[in-house]
Amino acid sequence: MALTNFRLPSLAAATEDHDISDGERVRFAGGVYDRGGVSDEELMEDLGEGDDELLGDAMTEDLAEEMGDDGDGENSESEDEMGGDPFNPADLGLKEINNLAHFGVSSHRPGNGVAELLSDDLDKYWQSDGQQPHLLTIHFLRRVEIRAIRFYVDYNQDESYTPTHVVFCAGTGHHDLIQFAEVPLTSPVGWQDVPIADSGGGADGHSLCCWIVQMHIKENHQNGKDTHIRGIKIYALDDHSLGGTAREPTRGLGAPFDDGHARVPTTQGLDGESLQELLDAFERHPISLSNFDSVREPVIR
Template sequence: MASGNRHSSHNVPEFLDAPADAEDLLSEDDQEVAGELLEEDEDVAEEDEEGVVDPAAQPDQQSMPPAPPPGLKEISPLASWTVSSSKPGCGVAALRAPNTALFWQSDGPQPHLLNIHFFKLVEIVGMRVYLNFDLDESYTPTLIRFAAGTGYNDLQEFSTLQKQQPNGWLEVDFEDVGEVEPADGDDDEMKDDSEEEKENTRRLPVLRCMLVQVRICENHQNGKDTHLRGLQLFARDSSKMQERMDAGVSAMPATAGAERMRKKKIFEVPAWATVPSLR
């Protein structure tokens, strides 16, 4: 018992009771270096948790795609996109990102296929792709074929794009699409509108389909894999015309077409429909 009491009566030194803080044992310069290392470790830990940082989060102004042509709206986000092959990190997500610094890179035999599936029948009136020979060189497509249909069984080729050293956004030729329809508002009442209105309501070929297939058949210098940095599909934008119709003829510009519509009085309510009468 006595020996136990003697052991318990020993005093523990204060420096063992309360260990000193690590910062107190470092000089000011060493503390700054340690702080920078801790910040780097925290950044690495955040990237490990969130995955690879997406460079498309803040694209610069030059890599942003241009606005749709006048009178058209982009319908690319309405579709489901699939590719025949891709390198890790260079798949559909990179192609669909609003940043031409990113790209889809194939990883398989030619032709390399990009399938754009819509869930219902759409009317496409414009299409463009972004290629960059200066950056991609042998990965740059030089021959692209475009086909469309309601499914894989009835695909029909409607256009071909062939360039040796393409750079920038390239319009897909719709000359062989066939049927031509007027855009919204291109009627007799709009014939006397301004030149800008006529341009916005120009007659456009309409490609009706549910599936668009992009076939990259050849690359520069017989390259195997390919880079495609952007692709957009457009339909007619009827929102402006609808707004004008909702506002009524009185809100239309003072043109001869609008004057003819006012004379027709198609927006006036007849008196018999508003004034009750007793019989």
């Protein structure tokens, strides 16, 4: 066996019974050797029976130390990639619309309210403080077309505070809320997707069109009373990521456009005689600014 990079030092005068530190000396069947001073040929002459196996073990340990850091790093990185959340809004053409809504809860403990629920820090959470069912009501500033709803729960941390039965309702107001999804949970950890694919809204029937969404938490694990929700995200189609073609078809230059307003005549394509007739009509019926007195800035009432 050729020893190129591995060096085991010279023969010591000590015996096998001598008490030594493993970090300073290496023990073989033929004796104890100090680290750091003998050639490979001298070492091979002093090796006794049974030393080949020990020498191979030592070389294996050194090789493992050299490769250990890089190998562990690659494994941990791959595990993180596999264990991460595969949901990517940008890839799906979605954008978060939490900023368009007002969030309200039926009850909460001090320091565990809506602000903690909407925080990106998943160590924070909304904790209810009342009777079941616990309600989270989301009022939007305008009618929205929702494509995804996700909420975060963690049974490993919250146990009896973790929901087992969640119902979602939506409508234009509190008077017409209709259940559109039911989510059963068993020891959940991570982001949970609310099924809305067949809600019937949007051009393809897979959107939830509404003004209000309400989350009902009816039961918890281990018959727990209060609940923990560590985050909620609501997404709609992102027109910009879809090139601005998600809402309305592009109108061509020659396409008719009827928006209920008077059409403005143009002089394009008029011959000299028609243009003169149009000018004569303006002279006979001049436009007075008083005709526009009724046109004022819109007022919100």
